[in-house]
Amino acid sequence: GAGVSQSPSNKVTEKGKDVELRCDPISGHTALYWYRQSLGQGLEFLIYFQGNSAPDKSGLPSDRFSAERTGGSVSTLTIQRTQQEDSAVYLCASSPTRGPRSPYEQYFGPGTRLTVT
């Protein structure tokens, strides 16, 4: 079936502009994650949505970052007043949570490469 999709695949923006990144998770997956990965670095957790629960926003680096998930499916990550240090690949993943005792594998999208000039 279709995997996690993200758009756009590449985004170049000027410093100070706002950007929106989109994630379409795998159908039926209740959990959705946003991460970012800077060049040559590991994953940095940003935010986690699980069903109708309040999202875990503990990884958002500043109040310029926000995310929402509408209808339990599509998610949008918004970065306001972008800075050069925001340049990274932004990755979305979804997970087929099956219950509190189940292991959760995460399926990643191809990412959006954001470049702030």
Next chain:
Amino acid sequence: DAKTTQPPSMDCAEGRAANLPCNHSTISGNEYVYWYRQIHSQGPQYIIHGLKNNETNEMASLIITEDRKSSTLILPHATLRDTAVYYCIVRARGIQGAQKLVFGQGTRLTINP
């Protein structure tokens, strides 16, 4: 989460089995072993996970030692497309364990023609 230790790099000839080791000596009884990989310029890809029994799927096999302190990911017939960084992760099950996937340095596997 338990800490994992992997060799930084490995080479394998195309068509041969690639065996990637991982040590997780502080693993707890409720923690699973997960393997992901990241091919250059792509998002991470889930490969396999296990608790204590050996597991096999269409991508790989996972061999976990009886004491669960180490495991080996086996790619039975490596191809050039298997060149990637492979991450071994130990995570607890349950809602809390679903969050914040953290990759260590992983093993950079190079498949040679």
